[in-house]
Amino acid sequence: MEKVADIASDIGEYIRQQRSNAKISLRQLSKLAGVSNPYLSQIERGVRKPSAEILQQIAKGLRISAEALYVQAGILDLPTGGPVGDAIRADTELTERQKQVLLDVYESFRRENAAAKPAPTTQAADAKPEDPADESKESA
Numbered sequence: 209m210e211k212v213a214d215i216a217s218d219i220g221e222y223i224r225q226q227r228s229n230a231k232i233s234l235r236q237l238s239k240l241a242g243v244s245n246p247y248l249s250q251i252e253r254g255v256r257k258p259s260a261e262i263l264q265q266i267a268k269g270l271r272i273s274a275e276a277l278y279v280q281a282g283i284l285d286l287p288t289g290g291p292v293g294d295a296i297r298a299d300t301e302l303t304e305r306q307k308q309v310l311l312d313v314y315e316s317f318r319r320e321n322a323a324a325k326p327a328p329t330t331q332a333a334d335a336k337p338e339d340p341a342d343e344s345k346e347s348a
Contacts, residue, residue, distance in 0.1 A: 237270065
């Protein structure tokens with residue numbers, strides 16, 4: 209039961225931090241997210257653990273990705289993306305929305321490049337790697 213309380217507290221603190229960064233009052237966010245002011249306050253204080261649907265509404269109100277809230281709430285695992293994704297996520301100078309946009313663009317470039325790569329031919333896969341010793345025998 210303690211684990212659930214920790215998660216609720218963590219997500220509440222994260223939402224409060226994002227709201228503060230966005231310079232939105234609790235009342236404004238409750239209106240934007242379509243949840244009651246007391247309920248949002250309870251979420252921020254860690255008294256309530258919001259559902260995925262409520263998190264999505266809050267994310268929309270904060271203009272951040274719902275995925276960021278899902279990860280924070282323990283609903284999703286932290287996405288992997290290698291050092292570039294990690295660097296973007298770790299940058300404290302960027303908002304969550306800016307991070308998500310950068311990650312989306314980066315991933316779209318990676319998918320585009322992967323799709324453009326020519327498929328390896330079976331002939332090349334079956335060929336033995338060249339041995340430099342063989343070349344010297346031929347030239348001798």
